């Protein structure tokens with residue numbers, strides 16, 4: 001099977017002029033691709049385009065080899081995502097929320113108890129979502145995104161609000177999904193963490209993908225800032241003033 005997620009020439013502009021341009025990349029089965037960039041670089045916008053939450057104004061997004069606009073509902077069940085806040089019913093418990101998330105994606109609800117254990121949610125499983133700590137909410141959102149064993153995983157800053165033990169858990173779970181053949185796209189601000197989990201790291205700046213970051217070097221932060229600065233300087237020279 002070819003690419004699970006494929007962008008070619010994708011552009012989207014919000015009113016006011018910001019947005020993303022000319023995005024081209026792909027994620028293959030079994031691969032973890034990380035997206036890094038400064039605040040406002042366009043990472044979340046790219047993910048929303050990948051998930052059909054925004055429609056590209058230019059170019060095309062393909063999932064599982066099909067244009068995303070034509071993807072049948074059942075195929076969306078093969079996707080697991082967490083972008084922005086975890087979607088949940090605040091008055092329902094963790095367990096109830098996981099069950100609903102599983103059913104909505106056509107998953108096997110026997111997986112819910114497995115997810116509760118796997119994400120160490122047992123102590124809060126019968127607590128209402130609105131009463132959870134931020135980290136417990138995030139782990140519930142991650143469990144909901146991954147429990148149905150999606151073939152494509154899209155996570156926007158999944159390490160948000162997680163304690164160090166949960167960060168390790170996240171890393172293990174992503175490696176496991178990738179090992180089982182899922183294609184994984186994550187955004188992050190933590191360069192060291194990204195270097196550990198990603199097969200490829202894509203750099204994003206001012207709405208564009210500007211290349212890959214070599215994660216084998218010693219000073220990742222420095223390499224990152226240099227690449228961003230070079231891109232800024234080049235674009236300012238070329239008179240790309242919009243962002």
Ligand SMILES: Nc1ncnc2c1ncn2[C@@H]1O[C@H](COP(=O)(O)OP(=O)(O)OP(=O)(O)O)[C@@H](O)[C@H]1O
Nearest residue numbers: 014015018019037038039040041042043044045046
């Ligand atoms: N709904 C919207 N309407 C107008 N502009 C928007 C909207 N959503 C995002 N933008 C703008 O698009 C640009 C990219 O935002 P985006 O959220 O994709 O960045 P990001 O890389 O995910 O940032 P962060 O690291 O802060 O999460 C920003 O300039 C942002 O202000």
